[in-house]
Amino acid sequence: MRLLEASPKQRGQETEQKDAVVVAGIEAVCEPSPQLMMPPLNFAMVDDGIFRSGLPAAANFRFLLSLSLRSIVYLCPEPYPEENARFLGRAGIKLHHFGIQGQKEPVVNIPEETIREALKVILDVRNHPLLIHCKRGKHRTGCVVGCLRKLQKWRLSSVFDEYHHFAAAKARKTDQRFMELFDTSSLLQAPPPPPQAAKMEAEKLKPPPSSGEAKKPGGIPRVWSTDDEVHILEALVAHRQEHGVLPQPDALMEALAGKLDNRAYGSKELQSKQATLRQRYNNAIKRGEVPTKEHDRQLYDLSNIIWGSGKTAAAKANGDEPRSFAEMCELYPYLAEEVKELEAGHPGLFKREFGKMDDDKARAMDTKIKRQRLVQMKVEMRRGDLAKEVRKTLIELLD
Structure with missing residues (x-):
């Protein structure tokens, strides 16, 4: 977009x-x-x-x-x-x-x-x-x-x-x-991109970015620099390795004090950025691809220590190790609800097998369940609208 x-x-x-x-x-x-x-x-x-x-x-x-x-x-x-x-x-x-x-x-x-x-x-x-x-x-x-x-x-x-x-x-x-x-x-409709030659000429005219400042289309500086993203993940890794858990917001704020280029942030902004970094990692896991760009790969490797098993997405896709139930729930939430219902009736039988499911099949089933729920919700909404119309008609007759 x-x-x-x-x-x-x-x-x-x-x-x-x-x-x-x-x-x-x-x-x-x-x-x-x-x-x-x-x-x-x-x-x-x-x-x-x-x-x-x-x-x-x-x-x-x-x-x-x-x-x-x-x-x-x-x-x-x-x-x-x-x-x-x-x-x-x-x-x-x-x-x-x-x-x-x-x-x-x-x-x-x-x-x-x-x-x-x-x-x-x-x-x-x-x-x-x-x-x-x-x-x-x-x-x-x-x-x-x-x-x-x-x-x-x-x-x-x-x-x-x-x-x-x-x-x-x-x-x-x-x-x-x-x-x-x-x-x-x-x-989601967007105008066609400019010719490649025009884009290359525009890049030539741009001044080189200063240290710690990432490029962004349109010349607007990023709120969080690329260095900030690395520092945040490194602080999360260090705390997890030392304490076995991720830090509370206040502890993370203290660990990053004076280390970030972005100065106008608080606990909520830092939590939001942390959630964005995790979402970026989950998207890479879902695609089954390891990023090739240097900065993206660095973020991926750090995120894998924090939220993954330490193995690459490709290794998981090859069946070396099933995904955790929590990770599958994050990737395929609609399908996960169905698995939870089955697990409730047969404890311990389906959770691990769910992690072995092929990505393409899991994605297709997750999409199918979502569409089915949307259809059900629309039917319920129409039924509610019809009930309102009936009540309105009857009230008018009473008046």
């Missing part, structure tokens, strides 16, 4: 605008202390240049300035708070308002087209860095981020895990059903 890129001229103008705003005294609106950097409620990094949170307060403005935001995607129907709007105007941050009603179960009507329009703004790199937020950063923000994860080819189990991380006890089944049924096909 190709994202729209800002032109060098546009990026230069925006940089000059940001500098002018700071010179004009933008820091005067950020209270209460020049040293205090307080992130908004439920703040986290979604991906390079994309963040999420609840509604920022005045105490969070200085932190938002550190992100060099270009845009904010606001998901509540109410007008943007006046104080926040003044801050955006002074900082040169563009507001994209997509009003979604904050309804509770069982009466929930999530506007799919509004979500789709918000995602178009989020996918446009010219709007990055960008913050997505509603009131508390749980349900409406969770649905938008969940649909974005589907575009990024995340497994549904991982999408739901992230949603639950923020929604916690307030998680809604209707939100999860919406994310599962959300159709991403219309957002």
